[in-house]
Amino acid sequence: MTATGQSLMQMANGTKCMIAAIDLSSESRERLFELGLLVGTTIEVVRYAPLGDPVEIKVRGYRLMIPRSEAERIFVVPPIVENKG
Amino acid sequence: MEEGKALTNIFYVALTGNPNCGKTTVFNALTGLHAKVGNYPGVTVERKEGKLKGTPPDKQIIILDLPGTYSFSPKSLDEQVARDVLFNRIKDIPRLSAVVVIVDAANLQRNLYYATEVIELGYPVIIGLNMMDVAAENGEIVNIEKLSRHLNVPVIPMVASKKEGITALRQAVIEQVSRPAKLIGVIPLFLNLPDYYKPEIENIAKLLRECGNAQVNPYSEAILTISDEKALGERGKNYPEAIYDAVHEARKRIESAGGDWKTDIIGARYEFISDINTDCVTQILNVQETFSDKLDRVLTHRIFGLIIFFLIMLLMFQSIFRLAKLPMDLIASGIGSVNSYVVENMPPGALTSLITDGVIAGVGAVIVFLPQILLLFLFLSLLEDTGYMSRAAFIMDRLMSKVGLHGKSFIPLLSSFACAVPGIMATRTIESNKDRLVTILIAPLMSCSARLPVYAVLISACIPDIKVFGFFKLQGLTLMGAYLFGIILALVMALIFKKTILKGEIPMLLMELPPYKRPTLWTIFRHLWDRFVIFMRQAGTIILGVNIILWFLMSYPKANVETRFNESRVEIINSTLGVSLTADKINDFIEQLKQNTKFTNGVETAETKLLSELKSIDKEEMSEWLSNSFAGRLGRTIEPIIKPLGFDWKIGIGILASFASRETFVSTMAVIYSVESDAQEGSLSTLANAFKEQKRSDGTKLFTPLTGLSLIVFYICALQCAATIVVVGRETRSWKWTTFQWIYLGILAWTLSFLVWNVGRCLGYN
Numbered sequence: 110m111t112a113t114g115q116s117l118m119q120m121a122n123g124t125k126c127m128i129a130a131i132d133l134s135s136e137s138r139e140r141l142f143e144l145g146l147l148v149g150t151t152i153e154v155v156r157y158a159p160l161g162d163p164v165e166i167k168v169r170g171y172r173l174m175i176p177r178s179e180a181e182r183i184f185v186v187p188p189i190v191e192n193k194g
Numbered sequence: 195m196e197e198g199k200a201l202t203n204i205f206y207v208a209l210t211g212n213p214n215c216g217k218t219t220v221f222n223a224l225t226g227l228h229a230k231v232g233n234y235p236g237v238t239v240e241r242k243e244g245k246l247k248g249t250p251p252d253k254q255i256i257i258l259d260l261p262g263t264y265s266f267s268p269k270s271l272d273e274q275v276a277r278d279v280l281f282n283r284i285k286d287i288p289r290l291s292a293v294v295v296i297v298d299a300a301n302l303q304r305n306l307y308y309a310t311e312v313i314e315l316g317y318p319v320i321i322g323l324n325m326m327d328v329a330a331e332n333g334e335i336v337n338i339e340k341l342s343r344h345l346n347v348p349v350i351p352m353v354a355s356k357k358e359g360i361t362a363l364r365q366a367v368i369e370q371v372s373r374p375a376k377l378i379g380v381i382p383l384f385l386n387l388p389d390y391y392k393p394e395i396e397n398i399a400k401l402l403r404e405c406g407n408a409q410v411n412p413y414s415e416a417i418l419t420i421s422d423e424k425a426l427g428e429r430g431k432n433y434p435e436a437i438y439d440a441v442h443e444a445r446k447r448i449e450s451a452g453g454d455w456k457t458d459i460i461g462a463r464y465e466f467i468s469d470i471n472t473d474c475v476t477q478i479l480n481v482q483e484t485f486s487d488k489l490d491r492v493l494t495h496r497i498f499g500l501i502i503f504f505l506i507m508l509l510m511f512q513s514i515f516r517l518a519k520l521p522m523d524l525i526a527s528g529i530g531s532v533n534s535y536v537v538e539n540m541p542p543g544a545l546t547s548l549i550t551d552g553v554i555a556g557v558g559a560v561i562v563f564l565p566q567i568l569l570l571f572l573f574l575s576l577l578e579d580t581g582y583m584s585r586a587a588f589i590m591d592r593l594m595s596k597v598g599l600h601g602k603s604f605i606p607l608l609s610s611f612a613c614a615v616p617g618i619m620a621t622r623t624i625e626s627n628k629d630r631l632v633t634i635l636i637a638p639l640m641s642c643s644a645r646l647p648v649y650a651v652l653i654s655a656c657i658p659d660i661k662v663f664g665f666f667k668l669q670g671l672t673l674m675g676a677y678l679f680g681i682i683l684a685l686v687m688a689l690i691f692k693k694t695i696l697k698g699e700i701p702m703l704l705m706e707l708p709p710y711k712r713p714t715l716w717t718i719f720r721h722l723w724d725r726f727v728i729f730m731r732q733a734g735t736i737i738l739g740v741n742i743i744l745w746f747l748m749s750y751p752k753a754n755v756e757t758r759f760n761e762s763r764v765e766i767i768n769s770t771l772g773v774s775l776t777a778d779k780i781n782d783f784i785e786q787l788k789q790n791t792k793f794t795n796g797v798e799t800a801e802t803k804l805l806s807e808l809k810s811i812d813k814e815e816m817s818e819w820l821s822n823s824f825a826g827r828l829g830r831t832i833e834p835i836i837k838p839l840g841f842d843w844k845i846g847i848g849i850l851a852s853f854a855s856r857e858t859f860v861s862t863m864a865v866i867y868s869v870e871s872d873a874q875e876g877s878l879s880t881l882a883n884a885f886k887e888q889k890r891s892d893g894t895k896l897f898t899p900l901t902g903l904s905l906i907v908f909y910i911c912a913l914q915c916a917a918t919i920v921v922v923g924r925e926t927r928s929w930k931w932t933t934f935q936w937i938y939l940g941i942l943a944w945t946l947s948f949l950v951w952n953v954g955r956c957l958g959y960n
Contacts, residue, residue, distance in 0.1 A: 160592035
């Protein structure tokens with residue numbers, strides 16, 4: 110646990126949370142940003158793959174899978190405001 | 195072509211959008227069957243374009259289907275090409291007259307991210323707001339007018355899978371190109387960036403215009419150069435040094451003002467989009483769980499998900515083998531009858547032999563696999579179009595990551611069991627170039643269907659028909675072992691490549707899990723048609739060429755053995771029929787004899803017996819020819835190389851002959867061992883018996899279980915397939931990698947066969 114919250118991988122299925130920090134290479138960060146995962150975006154953990162990796166999340170109304178190794182370095186906090194949609 | 199007619203009336207319109215937005219369906223509906231598939235210059239990215247149907251006769255509108263793209267910062271070759279076309283950087287493609295952006299209404303925000311980037315470029319843009327039905331199912335109503343006002347471009351609501359909105363879109367495109375062409379304007383950006391960005395963007399845009407570099411809206415290009423390291427490139431490479439330096443200075447100033455030039459622009463764009471979304475989309479129904487979500491609960495379930503996945507794979511392969519059998523047999527017999535028609539209607543000689551043995555037999559051997567290839571592509575496109583493909587990657591990712599690959603590599607490898615050609619073509623979905631290359635390199639180790647006849651004849655010739663543990667047939671186990679051995683070898687090689695020559699950071703696999711869709715028949719048909727055309731084009735060019743060369747090697751030089759064999763023919767005829775024939779009339783006589791002899795079922799007359807004896811003389815002659823041909827000589831030349839593997843020079847000819855396609859081994863060995871191969875049904879066991887009779891020079895059996903294993907291992911590894919080599923060359927666009935693959939698999943084949951043969955002998959087998 111860090112000052113910026115918990116890792117995304119610690120979230121159970123169905124948890125809604127808000128991205129607080131993304132501690133990844135700038136290329137990966139940019140890609141996540143472009144796909145709509147910005148700091149402050151609310152996401153939902155949908156489920157983990159049958160073999161435990163990757164994790165499926167819901168963001169801005171669509172579903173994305175993120176490998177465990179990256180999800181571990183995305184830090185989240187409980188959502189402040191419930192996003193519409 | 196019609197190019198010279200009226201060049202000014204040809205308009206290029208790009209069709210672009212995010213992956214999974216239904217772009218392909220729109221493209222097919224707009225163009226019908228008038229599309230052609232090619233490649234962009236110098237890259238493997240597929241270039242698809244077609245004439246817009248329903249265009250007035252004085253115009254020609256070409257729709258260019260760009261690869262699905264998330265943004266202007268490309269993460270794959272496909273995305274790079276899409277961006278370069280829009281930035282007017284690809285020489286072959288004329289300036290675009292308009293751009294159609296397909297936007298998924300059910301995934302509005304992320305799709306608008308790209309759409310707004312495109313609009314800012316300054317082209318006349320038309321938005322096709324697709325999947326309105328899915329959005330409605332999700333309880334969302336999109337206000338088209340408001341959206342159009344926000345984006346300042348026409349928006350056309352569509353349900354492409356039901357052809358709704360296609361006419362309107364077509365009309366909009368025709369109207370757009372009918373307007374007088376306008377120059378790319380300098381249009382303001384949508385983005386609301388901090389104030390300190392404004393002078394920087396203004397400055398870079400001015401420089402771009404001055405350098406004559408601005409192909410598109412200079413503001414748009416300015417923010418791309420500021421925010422994207424790769425777009426800017428190295429100093430002086432993509433842009434003049436002055437611009438490069440100016441961008442770097444601008445970035446410094448932005449940093450010192452507290453900005454982050456890498457992400458601020460992305461953030462600002464999403465902010466703009468969020469506002470549009472709030473204003474244009476009304477949630478009238480709170481759908482907790484869509485049909486797709488429910489399906490996913492089962493299909494990606496911890497236990498059921500895995501079971502269903504394996505059942506689907508099993509079903510796929512069973513059907514490929516079963517359903518393909520009949521058409522394959524039909525094609526094979528069709529080729530056979532064409533062959534005999536040519537033989538009967540052309541004078542015997544080199545030309546006939548070239549056409550029958552070289553062209554028809556060679557190309558036929560490849561075309562026979564067309565049903566399997568098309569069936570495989572049918573399944574693949576069904577999996578892709580329904581959305582299951584990304585679930586398969588989701589499920590398999592963990593397993594594949596153990597050898598350093600992504601879930602996306604699983605399907606191409608699986609496909610390679612049917613045929614490496616579609617397998618390798620299916621690697622196009624892999625974003626990372628290195629991963630794609632690794633997958634291509636190991637794909638031929640999956641035992642394809644062409645290896646089955648080779649395995650089958652070797653196993654029945656060499657492996658004793660006994661049972662182990664009471665009920666497992668040893669022959670069946672060997673066959674399974676051959677498949678397993680290939681898989682294990684492939685995974686080991688993948689690991690080695692990822693640790694050595696293709697090392698590199700594994701890029702993050704960010705894959706979308708799109709909602710499940712009902713596939714449209716037309717899209718699937720189009721896909722299969724494209725594959726068919728590509729495959730036939732290959733069979734007709736390079737594969738044909740390779741087969742002609744092989745035919746030449748196997749037919750020349752013609753050994754002067756005819757006199758000798760004719761003598762024995764004369765002898766047999768004279769002694770059987772009591773005639774006094776001379777050698778110079780032999781051909782006519784045999785022709786006569788063939789025509790006059792009636793084959794009555796089961797009744798053997800002197801004539802039929804004579805004919806079958808003559809036939810076996812033919813076979814012996816052919817065998818002798820083959821041994822004397824270049825291929826035969828090569829077989830002898832390479833004998834020292836293959837002797838340590840337990841093979842003799844005759845097997846050497848078989849290996850050489852099957853360079854172009856593995857199954858040729860079977861037919862070549864049949865010729866070498868002078869086997870009667872006309873009997874279709876019993877051919878396998880007859881051939882296997884002929885194998886069993888072969889002796890080494892010291893009188894011991896040639897085809898022992900150990901020889902068989904060694905040869906099977908050789909065939910698992912060696913890349914003996916012209917079609918695969920051609921496809922790898924085409925897909926990698928690198929003869930270096932293609933050669934590398936051929937050599938590494940050759941070395942692997944030799945080494946492993948050597949080990950099998952020698953370790954086996956040390957253990958007391960022979």
